[in-house]
Amino acid sequence: MAQDRSQLPAAQPELSSPNPLGKSDRAWTWGLSAALVVLAAVFFALTPPGLWNKLLAVGSAVCHQDPAHSFYVFGRQMPLCARCTGMYLGALLSLALHFRQGKLGGIPPRKVLIPLGLLFLLFALDGLNSLASSLGTSWNFYQTTNLTRLVTGTGAGLVIGAVLAPLFNQTAWAGWVKASALPNGKKLAVLLAAAAVIILVVYAGPQALRYPAAILSVLGVLVVLCLAYTTLALIILKRENIANSLRDLLLPLLVGLLAGSLQVAVFTFLRVWAF
Structure with a gap:
């Protein structure tokens, strides 16, 4: 029986070695790890004490944190606004679904791409509508609410994960697979159903459940x-397409984690000093 070609690993150039962790890599690994520890120590020392304040500090690097556009947990404002909460929770959910299926790096078919495109379009339209309302213009089409922000933000997050995960797999793995993690409408429906649960929990669920949602959004x-x-x-x-295991990705992952953490720290401190 003929094997489905979409499940075959993508053709890769021949390599002279599988990229073992050499002396140079080990030195860089230790150096980057030390830099991460120092950066974390500085961040924790210079931001307000308490877990919630640390979450707020991280959130301030990527979100305006408008109190009127945010949900609350027992009277405390969540670290991200409604739109960003949905976006990063949706992205985390989408990434989890993709990476759970391994090294799939294929692009979804058109019947999945079109709904994903519509989700992102709704996100953009709701954002523009909210901006128009904030500026007091007369051309906003409807009253944007935290529910519309949460829903459209979650949809955009699903799209971010659906783009970022295949792009990462295509770039990282020597044996990435051309099949898509969202090959049909059924898989997309499962993803949308899980996203609906997240929306329900954040918008109408018990206050206690918003606490882990807040932590997960910042993790996102x-x-x-x-x-x-x-x-x-x-x-x-x-180092494209030479990794066969997570160990082979240790150095690039440390670079990525340090760069992302540095961006968060810089924008957090700039916001504190500027405002």
């Missing part, structure tokens, strides 16, 4: 930044 910020910078690091370091 770090994961998205780390993966984006790691993908860029793989290209800059000319």
Whole structure:
């Protein structure tokens, strides 16, 4: 029986070695690890005490944190606004679904791409509508609410994960597979159903459940930044498509994590000093 070609690993150039962790890599690994520890220590020392304040500090690097556009947990403002909360929770969910299926790096078919495109379009339209309302213009089409921000933000997050995960897999792995993690409408429906649960929990669920949602949303910020910078690091370091295990990705992942953490720290401190 003929094997489905979409499940075959992508053709790769011949390599002279599988990229073992050499002396130079070990030195860089220790150096980057030390830099991460120092950066974390500085960040924790210079930001307000308490877990919630640390979450707010990280959130301030990527979000305006408008109190009127945010949800609250027992009277405390969540670290990200409604739109960003949905976006990073949606991205984390989408990335989890993709990476759970291994090294799949294929592009979804058109019947999946079109709904994903519509989700991102709704995100953009709701954002523009909200901006128009904030500026007091007369051309906003409807009253934007935290529910519309949460829903459209979550949809955009699903799209971010659906783009970032295949891009990472295509760049990182020697044996990435051409099949898509979203090959049909059924898989997309499962993803949308899980996203609906997240929306329900954040918008109408018990206050206690918003607490882990807040933590996961901030984790989503770090994961998205780390993966984006790691993908860029793989290209800059000319290490595309040579990794066979996570150990082979240790150095690029550390570069990505340090770059993402540095971005968060710089923008957090700039915001504190500027305002």
